[in-house]
Amino acid sequence: MSEYASLAAQGAFRLPIAKSFPFEQWRDAVQLSLSGNPHGKVVLLPSRLGRAEVSA
Incomplete structure (x- = not known):
C-alpha cells in the first residue's frame, strides 16, 4: 500500500x-x-457530522 501511495505522490x-x-x-x-x-471509479463519501459533503 505504501508503494502505491508513494507512486501517487x-x-x-x-x-x-x-x-x-x-x-x-x-x-x-x-x-x-x-x-x-x-x-x-465510483466513490462513496462518508457523511461528516450528519451532513454529506461532495468535492467532485
Missing part, C-alpha cells in the same frame, strides 16, 4: 474517478457502477 500512479457521491446517494452510485460504463 510522485504523480506516477493515477486512479480515474468517474464520480463521487455522498453516502446518502448510494443508490445512484450503484446504478452508475452497474451501468457498465462509468469511465472510472
Whole structure:
C-alpha cells in the first residue's frame, strides 16, 4: 500500500474517478457502477457530522 501511495505522490500512479457521491446517494452510485460504463471509479463519501459533503 505504501508503494502505491508513494507512486501517487510522485504523480506516477493515477486512479480515474468517474464520480463521487455522498453516502446518502448510494443508490445512484450503484446504478452508475452497474451501468457498465462509468469511465472510472465510483466513490462513496462518508457523511461528516450528519451532513454529506461532495468535492467532485
